[in-house]
Amino acid sequence: MAAAPPSWHLGIDIGGTKVALRAESADGRTEEHTFAWPNHEDGPDRDLALLSDGVATLAARTGDDFQAAGVAVPATVGPDEQVTSWPSRPSWTGLALGPALRALVPGAAVAWADDGDVAALAEAAAADCANLLYVGVGTGIGGGLVLGGRLCPGPRRGSFELGHLVVALGGPVCVCGRQGCLQAIASGPATLARAGELHGEPVTYAELREALSTARPWATAAIDGTCQALATAIMGVTELLHPSLAVIGGGFTAGIDNLVDRVATHLTHLSRTGRPALPVAPARLGGLSSLRGAVLLARTVADGAVPLL
Structure with missing residues (x-):
């Protein structure tokens, strides 16, 4: 047999x-x-x-x-x-x-x-949402968009490079060589680097988390810059492609309390009349998307x- x-x-x-x-x-x-x-x-x-x-x-x-x-x-x-x-x-x-x-x-x-694309597929399935934007914050910024149950734009046309969306003209230099990419502002290393500049000495992830728990101004400002950049990117995608939900995951996100809520606040400030802010939620699969x-x-x-x- x-x-x-x-x-x-x-x-x-x-x-x-x-x-x-x-x-x-x-x-x-x-x-x-x-x-x-x-x-x-x-x-x-x-x-x-x-x-x-x-x-x-x-x-x-x-x-x-x-x-x-x-x-x-x-x-x-x-x-x-x-x-x-x-x-x-x-x-x-x-x-x-x-x-x-x-x-x-x-x-x-x-x-x-x-x-980022496969993470979006997994999160769309977990949320039972056919039109979903995924944002993953870690060593870099991963992104994926599912529209009508299918990846956009689709691998045959290329990946959804949210991390290389320019959100700040003249901003910090990205590893790709451009200035102002989302990844250069909102990735884990970029956030820690900004926190170190504001604090006056290098900052570890654990030190940033501890400082946020006691609302140290330098830590709050560092994470606020990250959340504002993330909200700017999410709003740009929303204006063009109209997903129903944005989810934020990745290893860096998992350890930062209220990061998703902070992004949601910035999205509300960026919304315009007749176009309410896109709902945003933590990724259901966390860092495993x-x-x-x-x-x-x-x-x-x-x-x-x-x-x-």
Whole structure:
């Protein structure tokens, strides 16, 4: 009798400072593994070796092969499957991403998409909302937009690069080379850098959280700048594309009390007559939106298609 096909689906979320993997079986079992993503410029070979070790770790736990894998990547990938840009990991530029990812999971169907895009898919499913804007605040700014249940603009036309929307002319320089991108103002590192400037010395994430809990003026001003920039970007998208809901997630957001409420306040100030502010809420999946989206991508590609894209 022929062996049953593998029933596990693998999601890989490649972030700025860590990589998270999640395997889900058809009968509801799950396995997860996370490892730190070293900051180096040795080229992609070492990174791919770490990814391979991570996949092997989960495969050993499942005791089975993977039917399909979905990968959330923050890089810009061209139609020829080559990485055209990844500012935080420039050594990956020119890498043939498709063959590299398929080699990690031999025999499995593999699909990849921007981390913000897959996070938007996962959050739209969790909220049962067909028109949803996702904003992820972490090492960078991830974004995704689902309209009518489908990603906008869709991977064939490119990812939804909310982090590189210019929200402040003449603002700080972004890793992409432009000035005033949302990411250069509202990402975790950008917020901590602004907090350090206002405080007069470097500030850690834990110190920022502690200072916010006691309403220290420098901390409040630093986070207010982040929330104002986020609200500006959300309002711009709202005026053009009219989502029904915005959700804010990401690892940085999770530890900052009232960040979503602060963004909502700025959105109210930016609203105009006859056009009320867009509702904004915390991401239902928290910092796991991209990882869950990667698993969702694996499940859909296992069926021989990538719907919603």
